[in-house]
Amino acid sequence: MAKQTDFADKVKKAGQDKGNKCPKCGAVKTPTLLVQSVRSAHGSYRFNRQRVQLCKCNEKEILG
Numbered sequence: 315m316a317k318q319t320d321f322a323d324k325v326k327k328a329g330q331d332k333g334n335k336c337p338k339c340g341a342v343k344t345p346t347l348l349v350q351s352v353r354s355a356h357g358s359y360r361f362n363r364q365r366v367q368l369c370k371c372n373e374k375e376i377l378g
């Protein structure tokens with residue numbers, strides 16, 4: 315009985331969370347503002363701001 319209840323709760327929770335959980339690690343992703351310096355054609359730099367969803371799977375490749 316306990317197992318069935320747990321499963322039902324998980325299904326219910328999965329339906330409530332709208333895509334903010336990582337399918338790989340199951341952690342809730344953290345919205346982060348990523349700022350990169352981009353060199354323009356004129357040789358000057360500008361900042362490119364990008365919103366990313368961070369979790370354990372991609373924080374290393376995004377943050378370096």
Ligand SMILES: [Zn+2]
Pocket residue numbers: 336337338339340341369370371372
């Ligand atoms: Zn992940």
